Amino acid sequence: MSTLTDESSIQEVKNIACERLLASRVQLKLRSRKASDVANRVHVAQPRGRDTTARPAVIPAGVEERRRAIEQGLIAKRKTERDLQEENGGAGVYNADLKKIYDLPEDWKYDIMPETLDGHNIMDFVDPDIDAKLEALEQEEEAMLAAWKGQVEAEDAANSEEDLTPEEHALLMRIRDKKKKVKVLSREKKRIMNNNAIVPRTEREYGDRGDKQKRLDKAREELRGRGVDTTLAEKRIRDQSR
Numbered sequence: 019m020s021t022l023t024d025e026s027s028i029q030e031v032k033n034i035a036c037e038r039l040l041a042s043r044v045q046l047k048l049r050s051r052k053a054s055d056v057a058n059r060v061h062v063a064q065p066r067g068r069d070t071t072a073r074p075a076v077i078p079a080g081v082e083e084r085r086r087a088i089e090q091g092l093i094a095k096r097k098t099e100r101d102l103q104e105e106n107g108g109a110g111v112y113n114a115d116l117k118k119i120y121d122l123p124e125d126w127k128y129d130i131m132p133e134t135l136d137g138h139n140i141m142d143f144v145d146p147d148i149d150a151k152l153e154a155l156e157q158e159e160e161a162m163l164a165a166w167k168g169q170v171e172a173e174d175a176a177n178s179e180e181d182l183t184p185e186e187h188a189l190l191m192r193i194r195d196k197k198k199k200v201k202v203l204s205r206e207k208k209r210i211m212n213n214n215a216i217v218p219r220t221e222r223e224y225g226d227r228g229d230k231q232k233r234l235d236k237a238r239e240e241l242r243g244r245g246v247d248t249t250l251a252e253k254r255i256r257d258q259s260r
Contacts, residue, residue, distance in 0.1 A: 028109070 019026035047053055087093040103112040120127045122134065133140045145151070182190065234255070241248050 106112040117127050
């Protein structure tokens with residue numbers, strides 16, 4: 019091969035070398051003992067024709083017409099990236115132009131900053147007074163936050179316990195007592211779970227791990243309290259147990 023006279027190409031030399039290397043590897047494998055052991059188990063299937071009907075390749079009429087037009091010189095053949103590569107120095111020299119496929123107007127494709135938003139260049143949105151506007155926006159946000167805090171404090175003062183009726187005050191006390199009891203119960207459960215081994219729920223609730231009747235009675239009571247008829251379900255459980 020020669021890069022001076024273009025007598026050959028790197029691809030042709032590589033193909034020839036690969037073919038010779040593949041042929042030598044095949045010969046080495048055929049000479050080995052493994053090939054003789056496997057050869058009697060290899061079967062090459064040959065398909066049989068089902069009829070004598072000819073089924074040539076089907077080429078659309080439009081494609082055939084375009085081929086003839088290209089051969090006659092009526093239409094220029096579309097250049098592929100490989101054609102452009104060979105025209106511009108070959109592999110390693112040609113650098114593909116990726117910007118030409120951008121979905122942008124022609125006068126935008128090669129901008130220094132081609133990023134766009136809603137059809138406009140990002141540089142169109144640069145505002146020299148952005149710092150002053152940001153400071154004004156932060157001041158407005160602080161004023162709104164202060165007004166909101168004042169409104170919350172005024173509402174809290176209006177909803178003080180002094181304005182509650184005796185019934186409302188008693189209801190508030192009951193709610194607070196209920197909250198305290200729930201907190202104490204939750205803490206007790208956490209303390210028990212942290213200090214003791216985890217016990218199955220059936221063991222904790224019924225004591226006897228195999229007491230299915232107690233679990234069945236509890237399930238029956240809960241479902242009947244919700245208005246669900248458990249007759250069929252109990253019959254199915256008894257049938258399965260039998």
